[in-house]
Amino acid sequence: MMFALIDCNNFYVSCERVFNPKLFGRPVVVLSNNDGCIVARSNEAKALGIPMGAPFFQYRDLLEKTGGVVFSANFPLYADMSNRVIQTLESFDLPVEIYSIDEAFMEMPKMHRPLNDLAQEMVHRVLQWTGIPISIGIAPTKTLAKMANKFAKKDPKLRGALVLPTLMDADPFLQRFPVEDIWGIGSTTAKFLKRHHIFYAKDFLKLDQRYVKKHLTVTGLRIFLELSAIRCHQLEEIAATRKSVVVSRSFTPEISEFWDLHRVIAGFTARAAGKLRKAGLTAGYLSVFITTNRFAKNHYAKAAHITFPLSSSYTPLLMKGASSCLYKIFKQGLAYKKAGVFLTDLRNQDVDQQDFFEKKLQEPKQNRLMKILDHINFQYGEGSLFFARENRKCKSLAAASRRSARYTTNWHDLLSVKLRY
DNA sequence: TCTGGGGTCCTAGGACCC
């Protein structure tokens, strides 16, 4: 059995290009929330030496000089395009695991025909149906499929797909695959390995298994085995129920007033509670964190949490908890750059909880209220109905002056096309 | 001037139990 890793090329940039063909051939980048970092780059932008995750302000001038185009993030568009890519992949009737917004694993069939032909057909169909270019790596384990994908993406001669059926086929690639590019090896581990003169995946595989386990724990051992074509990760078609929910944002400008921050936290809590209910979950633990600019000296960052005797997804209850947390950590006279609400200890909503001492908190009445709230916001748009203590009337908290239209999710943003004869 | 957001998994260490 073989795994395929399908990865959309420069995904966010490719999404923008689908609706704006003038962007082809030019350096294009997409920014993170608050227009902070560069999180997607076209090949032309990569060629300029712009690294992934770079602060935008450091490259603003370079992009301007080279005719680059810059976009604020437009996540509703990217999420919708992602769904289209997944649907196209599902049309091949093979098991699909959605791994991230721009990646999916698939289980490849027994070789009734060359896998490379199948991969080429997938590349072609996804491009034709969605406008998004993809790359495919195929190998016996997920970690090797990840590696194959990187080579498929880099070498145009491969036309978007590389199949490595056995460890022998993988060997020449392992020899020139840098350790920091291995799936699961981050900068800290890469530094450690390089200190020990291990630069390529092949060097890593020459290590003693016990040594790997001792220094890199079971996580490292799994990577070692997977690179040796021994499977440690299976295809996970059914998404596991999530274990936490976070809503957090950076602000431009910073927030100093308690009540301003209080409104913001209330808004975050409302959104977090909404996510919870959408997933049919309740939370038993809520924490609030606030921080000043982390790059400045005297950086202040603090969090407080509260546990609920009965887990809940009732917005007013969570808001009350969040509010009490904020009181504990707020310090007057500081400029806060970022804040967030974190929920965990999640349970299924329908599990009937018993508690002798507390009145049942999740009364049917409260459930009904939340259902109506969610329904109205679904029907009439997010933010149509909200709590008075939320900040909704305020202008947006984050910078996002370069956002493209919601081409596929908002009727008013549909493209109109003029035909010229 | 200016540096994202949302997740998961693993480990070490403390508290507690008998």
Add this chain to the structure above:
DNA sequence: TCTGGGGTCCTAGGACCC
């Protein structure tokens, strides 16, 4: 002089992913 051994559970923090 000399202070056990073997568990569990919880939490904070680190590392990693996209």
